[in-house]
Amino acid sequence: MEKVINLNMPSSSDGMSRIDGRLKVTGAAKYSAEYTVEGLTYGVLVGSTITNGTITSMDTKAAEHAPGVLAVVTHLNAPKVPGFQPDPSKPAPKKGPLKIFDDNKIVYNGQPIALVIADTYERALYGASLVKAQYNKEPHQTSLQESIGKGYPPHGDGLYKRGTEDAWKLAPFKVEQEYIVSTNTHNPMELHAIIARWDADDKLTVWDKTQGVKATQNDVARLFKIPVHNVQVNSKFVGGAFGSALRTWPHEVAAIVGAKVVKRPVKLVLSRADMFTSVGYRPYTWQKIAIGATADGKLTGITHEAYGQTSAYENFTEGTVRVSLNTYACPNVNTKYNLVSLNVGTPTWMRGPGEATGAFALESALDELSYDLKLDPIELRLRNYAEVDPESGKPYSSKFLNEAYQMGADHIGWKERKQEPGAVKKDGWFVGYGMGGGMFGAYRDGATVKATMMTDGRLILQTAVSDIGPGTGTAMVLIAAEKMGIPADKITFENGESDLPDAPMQGGSGTTSSVGSAVHDACAELKQKFQKLIGNGDTDNPDYVQVLKQHNLPLLEVTTKSNGGDERKNYSMNSWSVHFVRVLVNAATGVVKIDKVASVADSGHIVSPKTARSQVVGGAIGGIGMALMEESIIDHRYGRYINNNFADYHVPVNADIPQIDALFVNKPDPYINPMGAKGMAEIALIGMAAAVANAVYNASGKRVRELPITPDKVMA
Amino acid sequence: MxxxxxxxxxxxxxxxxxxxxxxxxxxxxxxxxxxxxxxxxxxxxxxRVDDKVASVFEKLPLKMEVNGKQQNLSVEPRSTLLDILREQLDLTGTKKGCDHGQCGACTVHVDGKRINSCLTLGIMMNGKKITTIEGLAKGDQLHPMQEAFIKHDGFQCGYCTPGQIMSAVACIREGHAGSEQEIREYMSGNICRCGAYPNIVNAILEVKDGGQTV
Structure with missing residues (x-):
């Protein structure tokens, strides 16, 4: 008899353990840099020391002569990447991905200018230290604040309006404030890494850290103009990514080019410093938000503008201001979204991408408004609770956020909260409570799964999807176990290789919905196939082994593509979260301690309780990092990151984190997919930074509008 | 210019x-x-005769015991224990997360004590006994800490996990697992970016309270 799991605060031991747990605790799980490949060589990148300009000459002789060095690849000698070359039949695009080693232009500090390849890592690293470049240095700009006047809308006019523009101005109660989210760097624990091996002139195998092996396969095939099926991409274990492996980066191209040059496989592992410049980040964003409300707390208008930084060569956009369009019922909303082009690498989606940035502003401003109105912050939100999507007017496929508010408030002990800031002080620490909400679209993409039943009773599921840590395989096995009526330990899940059936990127909290649906549908089809064989459609769970034996079959398999229907046309589909935090703020030093956390997810049916809990806990901790410590700092005089390591770029450590209550509404969404499961990864983080900021205000009376909330800002 | x-x-x-x-x-x-x-x-x-000469010169003998097995190696003095484990001995369970002793992913035991193998030169290990994550289980029987990490889901992506487990075992051996607070403090040299900290603490508490020999 299985233990009934109370999802209204599961413990860390509840639910089925991860299917790959044993591999992970024994060190047997192999990540991209850990494959034994014959004839392997090692590549180390050399970064530019200027921030804008051109390389005028390079001295690579010393490096080339260093022991063990096989090649020094630079723009002067690199074989041309076909996909980088302009297509004469099309107008040259103004912007596009960085073309590594294609020309002598430098557009950000640390931009790779050479790849040194040697027979050992140590020799490559030493060789890299010998590469010298001369530059023609041009003025650079890395500060968004100083360049905000040069902001531009990335597409169209960047404007959105419903109802009356700037209606907040006419309201009796209003808040108008500026908020800043600093640059955050994903910094997964696994350094981005690739092993590239040319198997023939037009055939390539890579072991690569990627959130989507199919996407990487397509990118590489396009760049090197080789057939897609000649590119094999393997990414069976990914040591975290949080968005940093959602696209193909220059270092991946560099390794592939390098392998071509030395005619041997090349392993390239980024350094932790490279991780700040080479694989994206959450962009520094300045926002201004204004909210108007009636005396009884009804929102009358929201005006929200944002300026996010991007690189000089690409426009990176995210849904920063979208939170103001569709989180709360408000008749008048206008937003404006701008980019500022700087001499930095291109940002990329980082967990809860733009929504996390936007929610910091919106949820902080609402909190500020609640104090003006002398209204409980939860009550303010309930008075503006959207029953239908305020942007599209469509009904929600499911929304139980009100229940989530109640659950979270009960668990944190919200009734202990004093409306007056600074009212509670214990042993030199102010005590305060805060809350902040998050929402993120709930998606379902097409995915294909192959399901094979073997005569020993094993069911094998195969699909290309990556598993960067959420426990995708575990969730897929649980879906299949339920559908097939067999124990989970009879099911294996194979993934992360590009020759497996098609699956989308692991991103945007969509995997359980997309791939889970395909697992569900494949199992349904496989079961039907069995039922057809025995000519009895009524047998709910046939004895699969018996049927195979009776029909003298070695196995029975199906490959099923699952797309879903047009549910999305009729419903607005979203996941929701609310985070509650109790903080202690030291009255003498301004140090903020997280004392208690209750994070509640309305993410539909919970497929895998143990891994879902970890997902929510992990997202909450990511949000705490964003709130209190994470900031990638550039010295704008030089345009260079000055804290590009784990000693200076602070992320939460064990001592920063208390026990965290992860709570689930756990009510299935009737429309999104057969499981009723919505996404969880993003909402686990979105809203947390505001919850912390709001708690700091409630505790100390200090409103910090620029993240991270470091002691200097609390004491200022 | x-x-x-x-x-x-x-x-x-x-x-x-x-x-x-x-x-x-x-x-x-x-x-x-x-x-x-x-x-x-x-x-x-x-x-390029110098290369050939150099390759002889630049290597020194290293004898150490790794997971109960004697290793006789020839290593460059600048090679870290971490890179020797990963690149020469194919013991990739020990992870590289920063190479600066800042993240703990490379934690191994040297003569029973936890160290950051990325901050340790291989040649310093002559005559030492090294235990890596691969050497923690007894055959198929997992170490209690490995079992507890699985049970309490003390990880997501799994990359910091070997270092966390090696640290966790040492944390109990050192007598630094007396309370949740003490465990948090003494496990703070091991970063987990997925945020499994509460689960890691629960795993360590279970092993500690279970009284098994670690």
């Missing part, structure tokens, strides 16, 4: 005017002893 020296990460070399292998040849005692003339030396450099 200005000249700038390029650099990579921590390995910034002083700006030696000519730090090619020729310098190495001039400085090396063996070649001083055989008193090569400059012309010969130059020729040798062109032939």
């Amino acid at each position: 200005e000249k700038e020296e390029s650099f990579h990460g921590p390995d910034i070399e002083p700006d030696v005017e000519d730090s090619s292998r020729r310098n190495f040849l001039k400085q090396s005692s063996l070649l001083t002893a055989v008193a090569l003339t400059p012309v010969t030396a130059l020729k040798a450099a062109e032939m």
Whole structure:
């Protein structure tokens, strides 16, 4: 008899353990840099020391002569990447991905200018230290604040309006404030890494850290103009990514080019410093938000503008201001979204991408408004609770956020909260409570799964999807176990290789919905196939082994593509979260301690309780990092990151984190997919930074509008 | 226009005017002893003879016991224990997360004590007993800490996990697992970016309270 799991605060031991747990605790799980490949060589990148300009000459002789060095690849000698070359039949695009080693232009500090390849890592690293470049240095700009006047809308006019523009101005109660989210760097624990091996002139195998092996396969095939099926991409274990492996980066191209040059496989592992410049980040964003409300707390208008930084060569956009369009019922909303082009690498989606940035502003401003109105912050939100999507007017496929508010408030002990800031002080620490909400679209993409039943009773599921840590395989096995009526330990899940059936990127909290649906549908089809064989459609769970034996079959398999229907046309589909935090703020030093956390997810049916809990806990901790410590700092005089390591770029450590209550509404969404499961990864983080900021205000009376909330800002 | 020296990460070399292998040849005692003339030396450099000589020179013998197995190796003095484990012994369970002793992913036991293998040169390990994550289980039987990490889901992506487990075992052995608070403090050298900290603490508490020998 299985233990009934109370999802209204599961413990860390509840639910089925991860299917790959044993591999992970024994060190047997192999990540991209850990494959034994014959004839392997090692590549180390050399970064530019200027921030804008051109390389005028390079001295690579010393490096080339260093022991063990096989090649020094630079723009002067690199074989041309076909996909980088302009297509004469099309107008040259103004912007596009960085073309590594294609020309002598430098557009950000640390931009790779050479790849040194040697027979050992140590020799490559030493060789890299010998590469010298001369530059023609041009003025650079890395500060968004100083360049905000040069902001531009990335597409169209960047404007959105419903109802009356700037209606907040006419309201009796209003808040108008500026908020800043600093640059955050994903910094997964696994350094981005690739092993590239040319198997023939037009055939390539890579072991690569990627959130989507199919996407990487397509990118590489396009760049090197080789057939897609000649590119094999393997990414069976990914040591975290949080968005940093959602696209193909220059270092991946560099390794592939390098392998071509030395005619041997090349392993390239980024350094932790490279991780700040080479694989994206959450962009520094300045926002201004204004909210108007009636005396009884009804929102009358929201005006929200944002300026996010991007690189000089690409426009990176995210849904920063979208939170103001569709989180709360408000008749008048206008937003404006701008980019500022700087001499930095291109940002990329980082967990809860733009929504996390936007929610910091919106949820902080609402909190500020609640104090003006002398209204409980939860009550303010309930008075503006959207029953239908305020942007599209469509009904929600499911929304139980009100229940989530109640659950979270009960668990944190919200009734202990004093409306007056600074009212509670214990042993030199102010005590305060805060809350902040998050929402993120709930998606379902097409995915294909192959399901094979073997005569020993094993069911094998195969699909290309990556598993960067959420426990995708575990969730897929649980879906299949339920559908097939067999124990989970009879099911294996194979993934992360590009020759497996098609699956989308692991991103945007969509995997359980997309791939889970395909697992569900494949199992349904496989079961039907069995039922057809025995000519009895009524047998709910046939004895699969018996049927195979009776029909003298070695196995029975199906490959099923699952797309879903047009549910999305009729419903607005979203996941929701609310985070509650109790903080202690030291009255003498301004140090903020997280004392208690209750994070509640309305993410539909919970497929895998143990891994879902970890997902929510992990997202909450990511949000705490964003709130209190994470900031990638550039010295704008030089345009260079000055804290590009784990000693200076602070992320939460064990001592920063208390026990965290992860709570689930756990009510299935009737429309999104057969499981009723919505996404969880993003909402686990979105809203947390505001919850912390709001708690700091409630505790100390200090409103910090620029993240991270470091002691200097609390004491200022 | 200005000249700038390029650099990579921590390995910034002083700006030696000519730090090619020729310098190495001039400085090396063996070649001083055989008193090569400059012309010969130059020729040798062109032939890349220096590489071959250097590869002999630059390696030292290293004898250490890894997971109960004696290893007789020849390593460069600059090779870290971490890189030797991963690249020469194919013990990739020990992870590289920063190479600066800042993240704990590379934690192994040396004579029973936890250390950051990325901050440890291999040649310092002569005669030492190293235990890596691969050496923690007894055959198929997992170490209680490994079991507890699985049970309490003390990880998501799994990359920091070997280091966390090696640290967790040491944390109990050191007598630093007396309370949740103490565990948090003494496990703070191991970063988990997925945020499994509460689960890690629960796993350690279970092993500690279970009283099993670690």
